[in-house]
Amino acid sequence: MKFKAVSVIGLGYIGLPTAAVFASRKIQVIGVDVSPSAVETINRGGVHIVEPDLDMLVHAAVTEGYLRAVTTPEPADAFLIAVPTPFKDGHQPDLSYIEAASRSIAPVLKKGDLVILESTSPVGATESMAAWLAQERPDLSFPQQVGEDSDIRIAHCPERVLPGHVLRELVQNDRVIGGMTGKCAERAVQLYKAFVEGDCITTDVRTAELCKLTENSFRDVNIAFANELSVICDTLGVDVWELIRLANRHPRVDILQPGPGVGGHCIAVDPWFIVSQAPQEARLIRTAREVNDSKPQWVCNKVDQLVEDVVLASGKSRRELKIACFGLAFKANIDDLRESPALAITLDIARRYPAQVVAVEPHIQEPPQSLQDAGVELVDFSIAATADVLVFLVDHRIFNEESLLLQGRQRLLDTRGSMAVASR
Template sequence: MQRISQKIVVMGLGYIGLPTASMLATKGHQVLGVDVNQKAVDTINSGRIHIIEPDLDILVRSAVNSGNLKASTEPEEGDTFIIAVPTPFMEVDGNPKAPDLSYVKAATRAIVPYLRPGNLVILESTSPVGTTELIHRIIVQTRPELDGQIHAAHCPERVLPGHILRELVDNDRIIGGLNKAASAKASELYKSFCNGAILLTDSKTAELSKLVENSFRDVNIAFANELSVICDHLDINVWETISLANRHPRVNILQPGPGVGGHCIAVDPWFIVSSAPDQARLIRTARQVNDAKPHWVIDKVKAKAARFKEPVIGCLGITFKANIDDMRESPALDIVRELQRDQVGKLLVCDPNVSIDKVDFPLTPLKQLLKEADILLLLVDHAEFKDIALDTLRDKVVIDTRGVLR
């Protein structure tokens, strides 16, 4: 059955919104991407991209050249509106940390004047339970005549940076409508580009399911990070320990690191904690374990630096994971900034995936860093760092938070 092309407005052209908008455009839909960043809008309209993601440049160029994708700072009327804006948390005294829904609310208010009866509004942003209902409430409070005339659903993104385009198509998608009609309308849209299964539920269950996915990983990583601290105390290799334990057929421990970053795993568990603070004890503790890990790394660096009169510390990586340019909630970046603030020594920072205009401190080529550093602090397991010759490390103090330089 041939599917009908829609006019789709995508609010937010970041790591989720831009790939989604481009994918929909290449499937024949007329797509308007909306972002508050004029530079990003101009870049996209020229067929280029403002973020780094494998093959996204090809997809965007194809979508723009076809005439199906345009970018703007203002929305227009359409058939479907997709909200894909950030949902960070607000720093507050004590716990839980509170979700910041200001971007979601602003995007909703921006589209309200353009909504028509029968429109579908989809929230893709990872959000606390009840946010889809909140969006619908904002719409009908502003325009009461649309009550019962607008469909709203939550379809959380489930993609991995570095593999977004493949997973956008192949991963199963959860769709939770405020009613069955909304779920059905959203399902038809996602079937136009998704090969994975379309799983229908209600909006609250869809919202919690996404939070649970990332909280599961956060708890597992917290276990690995706590193991790394225990192993360091006992002078045992944590990576060998985990590798041996994982040979058990029902054990799958993730890898430790300098903390947890990114727009999902470091943030989403707090949304559950904020919704059920007395019940989410394990989830809260896992967050605290992972949030404490960067400080543990910093203490290790300071202890090693104290051995030198004028230590030169080479920091390898500032993104939140390997082989991408995304620094959102990056523990590596937090560690570098705190070492700078505390003036622990002369800092040299290298990250082959980050352009100099993205940071407010100089970046050093890897070859120069390896030559000058007394202490090597490996924070991100970029491919380039895995190729470092071990004989270049012979006279250096190495603090490897990723188990790469073994």
């Protein structure tokens, strides 16, 4: 049975590209979001997030009549839930967005519908979603009640895309699909094969949930090694970038590049889901998170040291100095500030040096409210380059295209090792 209409709940960095790709395959897509402004923007054929080529794809889908956005769910044949899964105090998973989305679609469910949780989730979240749906719709049967013969099919299929390459990776990457039953998984594969060119590998829901968490925890552990190595090198007076370049010439060594920390909606969050459910066993995963979470504080302390150097070298007072932070996004060449260590570092520096900090972020139009409240102004690269202390936090491509000539009084902290610098 073909899918005539697909509903995507949550039109953010994953939901909107997914909706647009389905629509590009001539499938009717109903996007649902709680933000009236996002819904209005999409229905005009525009986008409220930055992702290469997404604006053209959405505009075409809306113009051709295959995509429309609403604030209240409507009937469809398949429902994909792609809402945030942050954590609460103590790094405990917050499933309130998933619960709200589940209960919102329950009234429009009908026999034969498919519901897929795409949100990255702790193990058991999909089963919780199924339970919430069953509470709202006792007239329908669900997999946890009757197994293979359920009225509603339930599955989990986590996204695994890279910001800046989402549209390509949605199509080309393999998908891990966990069904609450075999028939649930088969139905979900039928849906994703509308656009996925990679393999669709089926498993059970709990394995699918843990698979995504494992992928991001693996990356977090390896980043933590690089970040810890950079701190060790600073203590020992060794150039970490040269060290890694040499070490990586070993045929079985592939050390990642260190940075100011780890951000984004996945790597900075997902490992804590594992830790929260297996706190005694997840010792390495917890330590990696703590190493990466501590790196922004280390960066801020290094800035303090550079400020002291400038004071000694120039004779200026601390209050006269200007500090420029380059990059606010959580990674290069995107506008996403979620869990961004660069943003957190800029805020911390601004608190330490009130009215002395400017920022450069070419991918956003205005600073977030938190920076405005801290008195941080967005400026051009050329203006920021005249500051006394320059702190490079994100290796945006546009930064690497700029030439930087340091004066004798200036100090530079390049947390990404990417800037070509000349001195005089």
